[in-house]
Amino acid sequence: SYEAGDMLRIEVTPKNFGRVAAQTAKQVMIQKLREAERGSIYDEFSGREGDVITGTVKWSESRTIFVDLGRVEGILPYAEQIEGEEFHPNDKIKCYVLEVRKTTKGPEIILSRTHPGLLKRLFELEVPEIYSGTVEIKSVVREAGSRSKIAVYAMDPKVDPVGACVGPKGQRVQNIVNELHDEKIDIVRWDEDPAVYIANALSPAKVISVSVWEEEKSSYVIVPDYQLSLAIGKAGQNARLAAKLTNWKIDIKSETQAKEEGFGQDADEEDDDILGDIEAGGEVEEEPKE
Numbered sequence: 001s002y003e004a005g006d007m008l009r010i011e012v013t014p015k016n017f018g019r020v021a022a023q024t025a026k027q028v029m030i031q032k033l034r035e036a037e038r039g040s041i042y043d044e045f046s047g048r049e050g051d052v053i054t055g056t057v058k059w060s061e062s063r064t065i066f067v068d069l070g071r072v073e074g075i076l077p078y079a080e081q082i083e084g085e086e087f088h089p090n091d092k093i094k095c096y097v098l099e100v101r102k103t104t105k106g107p108e109i110i111l112s113r114t115h116p117g118l119l120k121r122l123f124e125l126e127v128p129e130i131y132s133g134t135v136e137i138k139s140v141v142r143e144a145g146s147r148s149k150i151a152v153y154a155m156d157p158k159v160d161p162v163g164a165c166v167g168p169k170g171q172r173v174q175n176i177v178n179e180l181h182d183e184k185i186d187i188v189r190w191d192e193d194p195a196v197y198i199a200n201a202l203s204p205a206k207v208i209s210v211s212v213w214e215e216e217k218s219s220y221v222i223v224p225d226y227q228l229s230l231a232i233g234k235a236g237q238n239a240r241l242a243a244k245l246t247n248w249k250i251d252i253k254s255e256t257q258a259k260e261e262g263f264g265q266d267a268d269e270e271d272d273d274i275l276g277d278i279e280a281g282g283e284v285e286e287e288p289k290e
Contacts, residue, residue: 002168005034009095010034015151020215021257023187031115036073038106038107039157040108040275041071041072041106042100042102042106042107044070044071045072045097045100045107045109046100046107046147048097048100049097049098049099049100050096050121051096051097051116051121052076052094052095052096052097052121052122052125053069053094053095053111054092054093054094054095054096054109055067055068055070055074055089055092055093055095056068056070056090056091056092056093057087057089057091057093058073058089059089060087062078063078064076064077064078064080065081065087065093066187067093067095067111069109072106072107072109073109074095074097074110074111075108075111075233076095076111076112076113077108077110077163079114079179079277080098080111080112080113080114080115081109081113081114082113082114082144082145082158082180082181082183083144084145084147084181085113085145085181086242087193090267093113094110094118094122094179095111095112095113096113096115096118096120096121097109097110097111098110098111098112098115108170111212113144113180114142114145115142116140116141116142116148117140117147118180119140119142119176119180119185120137120140120150122176122179122180123150123165123176124137125139126172126173126175127164127165127167127172129154129161129164129196130152130164131158132164133155134154134155134156134159134164135152135159135161135165136152136153136154136155136161137150137151137152137246138151138152138153138190139151139190139246141243141244141245142183142244143237144183145180145181145183146183146184146237147183147184147185147186147233147237147238148180148183148185148186148200148241149185149186149188149242149244149245149268150165150186150187150188150198150247151188151190151197151201151245152164152165152184152187152188152189152190153187153189153191155188155247157183161190162187162188163187165187166187169218173187175184185193186203186241187200188200188203188205188245193216194212194219194233194246194248195210195211195212195219197246198210198212198219198221198242198246198248199221201241201242201245201246202221202223202238202239202242202250202252204230205223205227205230205231205238206223206224206227207220207221207222207223207231208222208223208224208255209221209240212220212248217247217248217249218249218250218251219248219249219251220253221250221251221252221253222249222253222254222255222258223252223253223254223255224255225254225255225256228252228254231251231252232252239252244283
């Protein structure tokens with residue numbers, strides 16, 4: 001009754017197919033299934049590098065926190081944790097997916113709370129104008145747990161990029177500050193003119209004048225005497241972050257210091273034209289040159 005191409009099933013019990021052989025076959029099948037599952041998890045999370053993910057704190061060991069991400073556990077090393085933050089089991093936590101590694105025990109997902117990308121992604125989630133592309137994030141710098149600066153720019157001149165990020169009554173930026181446990185965030189307006197951009201980056205300090213040297217990527221900033229400590233910031237933090245944000249070397253001097261060095265009068269003459277632009281710009285902070 002069979003024709004060519006028909007499938008014929010015949011049960012065959014191999015010789016010497018005892019308990020040990022059956023157990024071996026079972027172990028091989030389980031191993032292959034686990035490998036397939038690990039491969040599936042790796043494929044899922046490898047495409048999420050650079051993204052923000054929400055998980056549940058499971059436990060910690062040697063200052064390393066293990067986070068339940070659903071199908072797999074993520075690892076938050078001590079070096080990637082914000083100083084002073086404490087988490088307890090079952091706490092919800094948002095982390096930046098720093099790296100996904102393949103190991104013999106399956107995929108290893110390294111998380112971070114200190115990476116500048118976390119701040120950028122949080123703004124994208126919180127500010128619709130950034131998500132839609134109306135407002136662009138030009139640069140982000142962080143000293144995790146202490147202070148951050150973010151430079152934003154709007155393609156449409158009718159849109160205020162700083163106001164969009166701050167949100168109604170400051171709610172949008174406050175949500176991000178709460179998520180990062182009261183890390184201070186300075187939102188500054190990006191400008192293609194480096195002098196205006198540097199002045200903005202030194203917010204909240206007010207700037208009298210900015211002189212720039214394109215070849216050396218360096219600048220000389222004059223601030224009022226009473227604003228010098230604010231421009232430099234605690235332990236030079238404001239100036240340091242502003243320099244990283246703009247990628248320019250910034251030398252900050254008070255009005256008195258500039259006049260003593262013979263720089264004040266020249267600076268006044270050269271920079272009168274940009275003062276109006278600087279006053280109209282955002283807030284900025286800077287770090288002193290040693």
